[in-house]
Amino acid sequence: MIELFLDNPAIFGGFLFVLGLLVGSFLNVVIHRIPKMMEHQFRQECQLIDAPIDAITPPSTTYNLVVPRSACPSCGHAIGALENIPVISYLVLRGRCKACETQISPRYPMVELLCATLTTIAGLHFGVTIAAIAAIMLTWALIALVFIDADTYLLPDSITLPLLWLGLLFNLNNLFVPLDQAVIGAIAGYLVLWAVYWLFKLATGKEGMGYGDFKLLAALGAWFGWQALPSIILLSSISGAVIGIALAILAKRGMGKPMPFGPYLGIAGWLTLLIGGSLQQLLFSGVAT
Template sequence: MLQLSPWAWILAAGVLGLLVGSFLNVVILRLPERMKAEWRRDAYDTLDMADDGQPLPPGIVREPSHCPHCKHPLAARDNIPVFGWLLLGGRCRYCKAPISIQYPLVELLGGLLSAAVVWKFGPTWPALAGLVFTWMLIALSGIDFRTQYLPDQLNFPLLWLGLLLSLLPMFVMPQAAILGAAIGYLSLWSVYWLFKLLTGKEGMGYGDFKLLAALGAWMGPGALLPVILLSSLIGALTGGSLILMRKHAREIPMPFGPFIAAAGWTWFMAGDWLWQHYAQLTGMR
């Protein structure tokens, strides 16, 4: 079937993306709590103080899925991506507590974006790399949206993978990957310090610098300005809409990582097409 129809590959990628999306939910929810617990233990160790004795939160791989409210392990049928949530009516089977809509949304996003990657690249090695790129961006976006953290545990592997793929080369040459990573980091780092010197406030976090550096390693320096412009546009539209609907106060900071990730994925998938149409509209050659 996979040999006869390219749509079979796209469907298979969508199903795989749904399954991976279920795992990404675990990463989004558990990794930040694990990080905080490890930071607390490191702080006690640095201060030469006795540990508070609190157990580490559940790990990402070993501990089975369970309800965050009643802690009851979930049955296999409850873990079916998207459909499990729908069949349960968005509530735990055991304690009837509401289950966040994040679960089906992340799973659905994983499925749709994975299918789109294979639709663009076909059943190739670039498609496999693109799937990993996509899944890591989803995880980073979900964590930043919930906690305003962009963990190095995901940012750095994404950066190093982009640099290593350039040695093949797969998407860009090594020189472009290195320049993209360096310029990506330094550009937002410069904006951060300029904004802080002028206002005394922090406009973004260091995780944003590292994420843009990773995108530069994957796509080269030529993608950085479009990604910054797209992310700013998406952020302005999203923030303005939330403020108008009175669902977000002006003084509360918004995570910028999801907008960088969305813009980066968009340019990764359709950068050539977008640039071509922009050139036609502006009369550029």
């Protein structure tokens, strides 16, 4: 299989695209369910605090990434295997539920196509190597985090913390950066935004960002080292400001409405994966002169 991919980049690219479509379908489940799973866990923990042990009732149904089966939120129709084929099912069904014909959000095929495209780009960029496997795993995690944070203002520990440890693990053999730079990057990534958070809170009495942002930047520091942090922070801040102002103007949402920072960290992190050196040179080319 490896020889086939090495000799035929087109076949390798096609494999990556199909793999990305399949994983993108699963990421739709992750994006939808993990916040709900967090909410369920929070409610159970609150029940443990507020009620005596003998009064606590176990959850009536199991809810995780596997069960229950995906179903139409309008009519409860269980989605069958043929209705779960990435993109194709959406087109065949004309974007509607098979049972009640309620409109299905176009975001589902969009996430699948985005995952397929970014998986292919990352895989072909690194070739048939361990680095490609690592890059693809990072890509999948960042896609999930970007959409979850955009929807809920949450960056789940169940994704950010394993991502941090994976970065350190892959850099044990200097895959992207030397291990010492990765460790310092993880520490510095967390502390930089932690310091910004507290300075902003002391100055304004408000919270400017969440702890999930600290953990995501720590994870990116573990992957790319402390040298990449300035360009990641600058790029994410610039893109966040530009997009935030555009949304405020176009959607008339107002400048005072909170805006998640995680999506912009995720975008900056993925660009660093592919063009980190060029990105740092572009953003800081005038600093050294």
